[in-house]
Amino acid sequence: MRRIMPAMHALHVIQRYYPYTGGSELYFQEIGEALVREGHRVTVLTTDAWDLDHFWAAGRRTLPPGETQHNGVRIVRFPVVRAPGPPLVYPLLRRMMVELGRLPGSTALLRRLALLTPRVPGLVHYLATTREHYDLVHTTNITLDFTIIPALRFAQRRGIPHLCTPFVHLGEPGSHAIVRYYAQPHQLDLLRRAARVIVQTGREGDFLAARGVPRERLRLVGCWVRPDQLAGGDGARFRREQGIAGPIVLSIGVAAYDKGTPHTIEAMQRLWQAGCDATLVLIASNTMAQFEAWYAGLPDATRQRIRLLRSAPHQVKLDALAAADVFALPSRTDSFGIVYLEAWCYALPVIGAWAGGVPDVIRDGEDGFLVRFGDVEALAERLALLLGDPQRARAMGRRGRQRVLEHFTFEQRYARMRQVYREVGFGAP
Known part of the structure; x- marks a missing residue:
């Protein structure tokens, strides 16, 4: 006879959440909704940011603060408060923190500096005053540590497990340009204090273990897709609506330098100069201000061969996947890259970069290519x-699709995540 476990309450703390559906946001959305289907309660604490650069710059897109619910998950959204001054305040502070991190004994100071800007005072107040019962806290995105620090303190006060999925961006091999913002002393200290640290690739796990995060607390889960929810793309409809007749190179994600968006455009410019008739389609969940300024300066002839679709509906994304011939995202800031799995669901060959966790995902020359x-x-x-x-x-795309079906479905990867929750006592038999 199956034993029925009492419902438990998970607290997920993530900097952005539904209706924004980037990689980490969708990751946590699907975990939370799966727990709700099991009969548990899930509360998400998040911010009012839609655009990522809302955390350091005024005038970017936001969502209304307050409490809502989606698919059984309770969502509490708090306003972001930035330090006065220009957007450069945030990167300058973070660069200063990187330099301070070279000094011994800097962890406590860095922890205080991380909370200067941006701040989310409503979230901090909630965690300091709520009387709600929670059984577990799960945080994410270690570089956006201003929400993780108060969440860890809350877990410690309550004596409940703290899990962290850091999504460490390792950047390019041999370069610390990116990873130094994900492995500062106070950030590594947060991870060392976590009951479990959930990583997406072996590379990420090895990196953290080499920096003192106990290997016995590291758990490799990885990312996933739901092939059934990605079905139904209509390529002919997309081509008709966008007025495209020839081949399509597709890229999906934040339009930004670190994602390789300008490099993709520059590569296409070379192909167009050589007589290629392909169209570049950019589906951007978010366009960074720096990219917008660069894009506006492109020649009209270049922009006419690009379809830049901002915050496109899910069905448009599926139609684009069905219409495309090649998927390209040569990014240096992906700890895994769910979009490669999505492209493989449509049997597309993919191109990524030798950076981050992507070399553990794309098998160069087999189901895609990797470039510097x-x-x-x-x-x-x-x-x-x-x-x-x-x-x-x-043929490369079909190999990728087969690999997704064998190793990267939601059911397979969520089973790993659920086991981690059980290890710390959440819904354990």
Whole structure:
């Protein structure tokens, strides 16, 4: 006879959440909704940010603060408060923290500096005063530590487990340009104090273990997709609505330098100059201000060969996947890259960068290609190869799809996540 466990209450703390559906946001949305289907309660504490750069710059898109509910998950959204001054205040503070982190004994100071800007005082107040019972706290995005620090303190006061999914961006091999913002002394200290640290690739786990995060607390879960929820794309409809007849190179994600968006455009410019008739489609959940300024300065002839679709509906994204011939996201800031799995669901060959956790996801030459971040020439060559050899491109895409079905479905990966929750006493038999 199956034993019925009492419902428990999980607190998820994430900097952005539904209706924004980036990688980490969708990741936590699906975990929370699965727990609700099991009969548990889930509360999400988040901010009013839609655009990522709302955390350091005024005039970006936001969502109304307050309490709502979606698919059984309670969502409490708090306003972001920034320090006065220009947007440069945030990156300058973070750069100063990186330099201070070189000094011994700087952890406590860095922890205080991390809470200067941005601040989310409503979230801090809630955690300091709420009488609600919670059985577990799960935080994420270690570089946005201003919400993780108060959440850890809350878990310690309550004597409940704290899990963290840091999504560490390792950046390019041999370069600390990116990873130094994800591995500052106070951030590593947060992870060392967590009951479990959930990583997406072996590379991420090895990196953290080498920096003192106990390996016995590291758990490799990885990312996933739901092939059934990605079905139904209509490529003909997308081509008709966008007025595209020839091949399509597709990129999905934040439009930003670190995601390789300008490099993708520059590679396409080389192909267009050589007579290629492909169209570049950029589906951008968020366009960073720096990219917007760069994009506005492109020649009209270039922008006419690009379809930049901001915050496109889910169905448009599916239609674009069905219409595309190649998927390209040569990013240096992906701890995994769920979008590669989504592209593989449509049997598309993919191009990523030798950076972050992506080399653990894409098998270079088998289901996609990897290029050095920022290597426009190599990127153009790989794009030309795939566009010029549709048979090889389809074979690579089919291998990727098979791998998704065998290893990266929600059911397979959520089972790993659920086991981590059980290890710390959440819903354990």
